[in-house]
Amino acid sequence: MTPFSQRIRILPLTVLLASTGAWAQIQPVPENVLQLSASATVEVPQDLLALQLQVTREGTDAAQVQTHLKGVLDAALVEARKVAQPGQLDVRTGNFTVSPRYGRDGRITAWQGTAELLLEGTDFARISQAAGRIPGMAVSQAAFRLSRGQRELAERDAQAQAVASFRAKAGELARGFGFGGYTLREVSVQAADQGMPPRPRMLAMEAKSAAADAAVPVEAGRASVLVNVSGSVQLR
Template structure:
């Protein structure tokens, strides 16, 4: 007969395991509380820099429109005009300065009166001129046979965008560092270090009204054999540096 105050080996082992589990849980909770404790003397801040630059990339889209009763004839007319314009434009091609490519080519039916049947066919073909040599592109657009201006746009070339973005990023980083040092001193700390940082931006935004509409109106009024007047606008490139710093005594 077992004494009422005598524990079995199984129950003693169970209590030992429970004690170990409680100790492990307490240790884990303490470690978690240490890792999740909010850091002290941390400051979140951001700085931004931007600059305006003249857009150096011109894009002129030319088009030819034809219509007729036969879809094949309309398509053939479009190709003839486009091929002639391409032959002339390729003579002026220079990598990066004057680039030539074809754009959209479409052909669609025109509905007859009251929507019964097809009255004919209408189509259009596009030729795109793009590059950094604005005078050469505008002159080329004015002398291509059978083509008229559909759209004009300005932008920044890849080379200019990368160069400006690098310069603006350096200015934004310098402003971030200046603010970090100033804020740390104002809070009574002698030093600081970067905890995390993020650099965003480098996008190009037009500054003021888009000049393409003024240019398009001027080009539409100019004779077909003259250089088409264009006026480049300005663009703003902005970069933001944001993050957090650890302020310290030294």
């Protein structure tokens, strides 16, 4: 290798090191920067109910099991669609499966199938009454949560409270450290739902009439929407 070629290879590294050193020298070290966070929680009633209805069938013939499930699901859809209303009561099908069951010798001994129907909406009375009238299916799960509109309202409320708390805390800390005020450097806002467990009341004994007997008793809980504001401020 010639001396000239050695100089060509070394020169970029020398330039890079010099540039890195110069860049480090011109970057000021942040001073009087305060990291802090604030949060706010708003609790609101859960206004969306989802009921999952299910039918299970077992037999030695897979086709017969499937036909039975299809018949029950078709009848359930006809009944549910009579009272369906967009937003208040939406109807859709869930899982539909037929799977084999095996014996000790590894051979198929039977077939087991499951079909699901989902009722979801904000009209709890309409949903629970529809579930009680659907033939051949039983409620397997009840879940409550916040609708999109309810969640957005709660999130805006919690966000306003969290931002106000962040600003108040930043001002208080600035004065506590002997500064007159602060300017915002960076901020992050995060929101999350903290839903409480559903509380289905499967208590037919509470019914007072024949009409009430057909309805599935349910009772919604409350959900908490949490907003956290975190970031840094420059004390001045």
